[in-house]
Amino acid sequence: MSEHKDFLRTIVEEDLKSGKYKEIITRFPPEPNGFPHIGHAKSIAINFGIARDYNGYCNLRMDDTNPTTEDTKYVEALKDAVEWLGFEWKDNVRYTSDYFDKLYEYAIELVKMGKAYVDSLDQETMKEYHGTVTQPGRRSEYAERSVEENLDLLERMKNGEFKDGEHVLRAKIDMSAPNMKMRDPILYRIRHAHHYRAGDKWAIYPLYDFGHCLSDYIEGVTHSICTLEFENNREVYDWVLDTLKLEPPRPYQHEFARLGINYTVMSKRKLLELVNGNYVSGWDDPRLPTIAGYRRRGYTPESILNFCDSIGIAKANSTVDVAQLEFAIRDDLNTKVPRVMTVLDPLKVTIKNYEGSEELEASYYPEDVPKEGSRKIPFSKTIYIEREDFSENPPKGYFRLTPEQPVRLKHAYIITCKEIVKDADGNITEIIAEYNPESKSGSDTSGIKVKSAIQWVDAASAKTVEVRLYDRLYKNEAPEGLEDLNPDSLKIIKNALIEPAVITERPDERFQFERQGYFYADPVDYTDENPVFNKIVGLKDSYAKKEKAPRGERKPQEKKVQIDGEVEPMSEAEQALFNRYTTELKLNNMVADILARDKQLSDFYLEAISLSTVNPNPVGLANIVTNEVARELKDKSKDELKFNPVQIGELSKMVEDGTISNKIAKQVFEEMVKSGENPAQVVEAKGLIQISDPAQISPIIDEIIEKNPDNVEKFKAGNTKLLGFFVGQVLKATGGKANPQVVNKLVAEKLQ
CATH class of the missing domain: 1.10.1160.10 (Glutamyl-trna Synthetase; Domain 2)
Structure with a gap:
């Protein structure tokens, strides 16, 4: 189940608890008139996710009631999207068109009840009669037709005897209703168009407000979840189902905010x-x-x-x-993908004191990614580097290759620029360099200190x-x-x-x-x-950075969390907090900035410090507050949280003392979000105390070393990055309970 219980899941749980429904059935009902977008992904995740979380099921239903815009290619795209996101629908794909006959029967029933009529107003007059937000509407004179006349006209509409727009079927509700959706909404309109599934059988098609609620009912849907744009339609949804006096259980509509993304x-x-x-x-x-x-x-x-x-x-x-x-x-x-080297704007480098060629062993993954895998990188006299990684006249803070500044070729050697070759227009075409043979990565004895490493590719094999x-x-x-x-x-x-391995070996x-x-x-x-x-x-x-606002202005959606870009200046109070956080409490600038600008978060942090009896380290506490707590306070107030600042102080102290690891702290926090229990209670109940005893960790390390002889050999041959692999395997084997510092030390000792 999702980490946080949202208001929709709260509704579902209350409905189950009250016995309103025995099984949860949701549906994802897109109209097949385009490819699904990221907003549909949110709806898919909600509808299928809720059904999964409560052991129900979700139907995939195509709302195919407009034959002029729909196509089977869109149906396939929608099916593909749901499957790609990892969800399965119940039985076969469903279609509103599956229910056209039944929907028509319901329409006849409404006409017989005097709750629907065939209107023959032209579109402009109908719009005029609809009224405004401040003025009631006016009912069409055609609303006084007899039941028999309405049934006759509706049948003839269905059979295609009238032109598009000549008649519509409307519900008879209230032309003065404050909700303008309730002012005799249209239920059916004439469309002389071929339907991709129903063929030419129908000349009338139901509108969303009529077809959707009844399709939900026919399928036994319990929770009809849609976006806020349909909030006003809910009254029509309920009116149709209530007026027809359908046998329970019946579905109810619930709305959530649609997804909007800038740019x-x-x-x-x-x-x-x-x-x-x-x-x-x-x-x-x-x-x-x-x-x-x-x-x-x-x-x-x-x-x-x-x-x-x-x-x-x-x-x-x-x-x-x-x-x-x-x-x-x-x-x-x-944490998934290999790291490789590529050069988008090549600049030739000739290493004049290098002869021959060799293959360098290089891991695909950095030390903090617990995955194994490496490749051979060819190296020879001529290579290419990224053009921007050389500067003849470097700006301040430039740490890559310059005429005076050497640089490391990643996984290879340190090189020094000796000569710059230019064309007739003064453009740099080649760098003549020298390498230090004692500076090979993994076994560097050169004593040369460089400030950065740059990517490169071998000219002969790239x-x-x-x-x-x-x-x-x-x-x-x-x-x-x-x-x-x-x-x-x-x-x-x-x-x-x-580099060639990317193409020849295709590791990913x-x-x-x-x-x-x-x-x-x-x-x-x-x-x-x-x-x-x-x-x-x-x-x-x-x-x-590309779209900076003019000085003194702030772009409407600009976020303080963006890595690059400017934010508005701090107020005096915020600046005072920032100064206190950085000087007195020793927080780094980024964390201090987040806290200083967010009053609710800042109050929580300061309360955790002032009320705590365990005196947590301010830096560790700030990290928990600005990450875990901030996520919870995004859509809630402090009073809505089940945990309190004192408990977060205790959690931080347990990490500081080594009782639990940072990884375990995240698990403990998740439980605190749900239950409000003290962290010590959670740790004890779930047996999450960090393992720091070498006697407990050593046998696990021995077993992992025994299972990976090839990587042991590579490590001893100089691939020290594999230390991270072994550490990761130990942490994985212990469910994250092993103390990373102890593991690092023991693994390093055992691999010597």
Whole structure:
């Protein structure tokens, strides 16, 4: 079940507890008139997630009541999206068109009850009669038709005897209702169009307000969950079901806030305009917010679902920063994908004192990623580096290669620039360098200190690849139309160079190109002859830097959490807090900034310090408050939390004392969110005390070393990065309970 119980799950639990329903049945009912987007992903996660959490099931139903816009390709795209996100629907896919006969029977019943009539007003008059928010509407004179006349006209409408718009079937409710949706809403309209499933049987089609609630009832749906735009439609939903006096149980509609993301449009009309106008390459263009687009770009199902979970389920519409979605994919890929070297803008480097060639062993993963895997990187006299990694006249703080400053080639040697070769126009075409043979990575005895390592590829063995650099499709935070499109949303590099193992060994489909970002082998255009990689996301959000607000102004959706970009100046009170946090309590600037600007979070932190009897370390406490507690306070007040500041102080102290690890602390915190129990009680009840006794840890290390002789041999041969692999395996074997510091020390000793 989801970590946080949202208001929808609270409703479901109350309905189960009261006996209102014996089984929870939800549905995801998209209209097949376009490809599903990230907003649909949120709805999928909610509807299928709630059904899963309460041992029910969710139907996938196509709301196919408008034959002029629907297509089987959209049906397939919707099915594919649900499956890709990891969900399964009950039985076969359902369609509103499956129920056309039954819906028509319900319409006849309403007519016979005097609750529906055939109206023949033209569209303009009908609109005039509808009234306004401040003025009641006026009922059509056709509402006085007899039941017999209405039934006759409705039958003839169904049989195709009238033109489009000549008649409609309306509910007879209240033309003076404050909710204008209740002013005799239209139930059926004439459409002389071929239906992709029903063929030409029908000349009338039900509108959403009539077809949706009855389809829910027919399927036995208990909770009809939709977005806030349908809030006013709920009265119509209830009226139809109540008026027909249908046997219980019946469904009830509940609304949640739809997903809005800055720099993004999710209007199907606008997305269709982009596709049909060839502003993008299709519904799966990696710049589109469609699930197919994210999938082709390289997003994972886990990242999409984690994003949906992180933004929560709210009752009020708001706009989410796209940086939050980008964080979700970075966070997911960080512990999964291999790191490799590529050069997008090559600059030739000739190492004049190097002869021959060799293969360098390099791990695909950094030490903090508990995965194994390595490759051989060819190295020879001529290599290519990224052009921006050399500067003839470096600015202050530039740590890469310069005429005076040596640099390390990652996984290889330290080189020094000896000569710069330029063309007739003064452009740098080549660097002549020397390497230090004693500076090989893993066995450096040169004594040379360098400030950074840069990526490179071997000229003789590097593979040429096409790299597609995607940026945001729109240049404005709140785009309106085509005029807001970002002209630089796609840059294609045809001759990028990449280390050969990426192509010849294909260790994965997704990679982190060192210092460039995360990339994905394009599932459509990638071939062995022409490898193509899509940029999924950069290593950090630098977009705010491009779109800085004028001095003194703050962009409407600008967030203080963005990595780059400017925020408004602190108030005097905030600055005073910031100064106290950084000087007196020794917090780093970023944590101090977060606390100083958020009064609720700051009050919580200060209360945890002042009321605590265990005197937690202010730095460790601040980390818990600005991460775990901040997440809980995002949509709640402090009074709504089940835990209190004193308990968080105790939790921080347990980490500080080594009673539990940081990883275990997260588990304990999750339990505190649900139950409000003291951390010590949680740790004792679940047996989560950290293992620091070497006598308990040593046998586990011995077993892991015995199972991985190849990695032991590689470590002893100089691949010291494998230390992280062994540490990770031990932590995994102990469920995160082993003390990482003790494990590191013992593993290092045993591998000597």
